[in-house]
Amino acid sequence: xxxxxxxGLKIIEEFDAIAHFIAMLIFITGITSTSxxxxxxxxxxxxxxxxxxxxxxxxxxxxxxxxxxxxxxxxADEFGDSFTIFLASIILIIGFIVILxxxxxxxxxxxxxxxxxxxYPVLLLELNRTIKDCNIATLELFETKKANLTGVDFSEFxxxxxxxxxxxxxxxxxxxxxxxxxxxxxxxxxKKESFAWVSLQTSLFEVDNEIFLQIILQDITDRKKxxxxxxxxxxxxxxxxxxxxxxxxRTSHELKTPLISIYSSSQYLLDNLNQDLNEETLTLIxxxxxxxxxxxxxxxxxxxxxxxxxxxxxIQKEEVDLVKIINNCIKDMFxxxxxxxxxxxxxxxxxxxxxxxxxxxxxxxxxxxxxAIKNTPQNGLIYIGLNKTKDFVNIVFKDSGIGFTEExxxxxxxxFGKIERVDIQNDIIIEGSGLGLxxxxxxxxxxxxEIWMESEGRNKGSAFTIKLPLN
Numbered sequence: 321x322x323x324x325x326x327x328g329l330k331i332i333e334e335f336d337a338i339a340h341f342i343a344m345l346i347f348i349t350g351i352t353s354t355s356x357x358x359x360x361x362x363x364x365x366x367x368x369x370x371x372x373x374x375x376x377x378x379x380x381x382x383x384x385x386x387x388x389x390x391x392x393x394x395x396a397d398e399f400g401d402s403f404t405i406f407l408a409s410i411i412l413i414i415g416f417i418v419i420l421x422x423x424x425x426x427x428x429x430x431x432x433x434x435x436x437x438x439x440y441p442v443l444l445l446e447l448n449r450t451i452k453d454c455n456i457a458t459l460e461l462f463e464t465k466k467a468n469l470t471g472v473d474f475s476e477f478x479x480x481x482x483x484x485x486x487x488x489x490x491x492x493x494x495x496x497x498x499x500x501x502x503x504x505x506x507x508x509x510x511k512k513e514s515f516a517w518v519s520l521q522t523s524l525f526e527v528d529n530e531i532f533l534q535i536i537l538q539d540i541t542d543r544k545k546x547x548x549x550x551x552x553x554x555x556x557x558x559x560x561x562x563x564x565x566x567x568x569x570r571t572s573h574e575l576k577t578p579l580i581s582i583y584s585s586s587q588y589l590l591d592n593l594n595q596d597l598n599e600e601t602l603t604l605i606x607x608x609x610x611x612x613x614x615x616x617x618x619x620x621x622x623x624x625x626x627x628x629x630x631x632x633x634x635i636q637k638e639e640v641d642l643v644k645i646i647n648n649c650i651k652d653m654f655x656x657x658x659x660x661x662x663x664x665x666x667x668x669x670x671x672x673x674x675x676x677x678x679x680x681x682x683x684x685x686x687x688x689x690x691x692a693i694k695n696t697p698q699n700g701l702i703y704i705g706l707n708k709t710k711d712f713v714n715i716v717f718k719d720s721g722i723g724f725t726e727e728x729x730x731x732x733x734x735x736f737g738k739i740e741r742v743d744i745q746n747d748i749i750i751e752g753s754g755l756g757l758x759x760x761x762x763x764x765x766x767x768x769x770e771i772w773m774e775s776e777g778r779n780k781g782s783a784f785t786i787k788l789p790l791n
Contacts, residue, residue, distance in 0.1 A: 441518075441537040449474045449488055452532060461518070461539060463510045474535065479507045479515075488522070492533060495524050505540065517544040569626040576619045583612035621755040625735065628762045635677045635766045642672040642681070642713065642788075646704060649685045653693065661698045667705040672713055674790055680763045687756040688717045688784055695782065696721035708790065715786040723782055724775040732773055733761045764788070 435442060441458035443451055451469050459466060462477065475484040484506065491501055504520040519538040524531055586609035594602055627633035646668060650657075657664060692702045696719045703718040724732065736754040764771045768789055775782040 441539075443469075443474065443535040443537070445474050445533040445535060447492060447531060447533060449485060449533075458537070461508070461510075461516065461537065463514075477509055479509055488533070491522050492524070495522065503538075505544075508537075515541075517541045565626055565629060568622050571622075575615065576623075579612055579616045579619060583609065583616050586612055618755075621759060624759050625755060628759065633762075633766070635680060635763075637675045637677055637767075639673055640676050640678045640681065642674060642676075642706065642715065643668045643670065645678065645682055646685055646706070646715070649682060649689055650704070652686065653689045656693055657702075660693060660696075662693060662696055662700050662702055664702045664704065667703070669706055669708070672706060672708060674713060674788055676767055676788065677763075681767075684760040684763050684786065685715070687760045688715075688786070691756060691784070692717050692719040692721065695719060695723075711790055712787050713790055715788075716783060717785075718781065718783045720781045723778050723780040724773065725778060729773065729775065733757050733771070 436455050438455055438457060441461045442455045443458055444453040446452055451472055451474050454466065454469055458469070462469065473481070473485075475481040475488065478484045487504060494501055501522065506518055506520055508516045508518050510516060517540045519540050521536045521538075523534045523536075525534060526532070586605050589597070589605050590602075590609060597605065624633065646666075650664065650666070689702070689704075696702060700720045702720075703716070705716045705718075707714050707716075734754075735758045761771050764786055770787040771784065773782060773784050
């Protein structure tokens with residue numbers, strides 16, 4: 321009986337050893353397979369299985385060693401205690417990983433929500449430009465389904481696929497080097513044989529050690545249409561402006577010859593036959609002369625404006641004495657100064673030589689004097705001064721006239737910037753075309769100079785300053 325029992329126990333021990341051996345093989349197989357899963361997916365479940373299999377393997381190994389008598393009972397107990405601590409550590413680590421994975425999952429859900437609900441079309445591309453994913457706005461822009469986009473070369477949806485492919489390759493290289501790139505504006509070909517202009521922005525990001533290209537699109541079709549309309553309107557305006565310029569030029573040239581005849585003839589009558597004419601006839605001739613003189617000046621100004629706008633006004637510089645030019649211009653305006661009883665004060669050097677176009681500088685100074693006289697009431701004062709610095713000379717024209725408001729200052733140097741002052745009661749001259757100061761400014765700038773005006777307001781006079789280079 322005892323032998324039978326001992327034989328049975330021996331058989332059980334052998335079966336137990338075989339069972340432990342089979343369990344160890346299962347755990348080794350489990351460790352290998354779960355390790356492969358973890359290597360590919362790196363999920364919490366795969367990590368848990370790896371640790372569980374390792375734990376089971378160690379526990380079974382310890383049981384086999386204890387059963388075989390290699391370890392004494394105390395050693396086996398110590399192994400059991402160590403394994404318990406090891407298993408508890410594994411559980412804590414797995415719990416911590418689960419929490420991190422949950423946070424990561426929540427973050428991914430938020431990103432997916434932003435991605436899907438973005439008002440702008442967003443696409444994820446592999447580096448070979450194959451579309452990996454896209455959001456709802458992309459499908460609306462492309463007017464197609466997601467299945468028709470994913471796995472397709474992104475550049476195939478544009479008018480010039482080869483050009484876009486090369487551009488994307490270049491942008492990837494630049495982005496890898498950390499360079500910031502401006503958006504591209506390209507023409508997109510939709511599925512329904514329609515087109516759309518899009519602004520394309522690119523960026524790189526990494527997922528599971530794989531780099532993707534993110535494309536953000538913005539539909540700019542309406543803006544492009546508006547730009548085309550503006551471009552067409554600008555073209556029409558340029559054509560109209562050209563017609564106007566041609567008309568002004570031709571009309572001015574056509575008027576110039578008869579006006580010179582009228583002005584010269586009336587001037588001849590006034591200079592040579594005024595003693596033989598009665599008072600009524602003389603008054604009429606003087607009126608014709610003044611009108612002819614104004615029209616002659618207007619046609620000359622119109623021709624100058626045309627030449628300035630078409631770059632036909634050529635500055636021919638030579639060495640000139642500014643002081644001499646100013647004095648000659650004052651002599652030309654002396655009769656008008658005397659008629660209006662306007663006093664003038666000069667503060668000039670003996671001479672001041674610069675490189676300038678003598679005729680054009682005379683034109684500017686006469687415009688400045690004429691402007692001062694027109695805006696100064698009778699018995700007023702005009703001051704003309706000249707002062708030099710190291711590199712520049714300033715010519716200042718001051719008057720005690722009507723002055724300028726802030727609104728008038730904005731207009732004064734503009735083409736046809738004539739200021740209407742019909743409500744002003746002072747005795748000032750309001751006639752003029754509004755071209756004199758505009759032309760003067762252009763001429764001074766062609767001499768690499770500047771011109772500006774200062775005034776403290778109505779009835780506080782004004783000061784015009786011309787700044788010209790000495791060399």
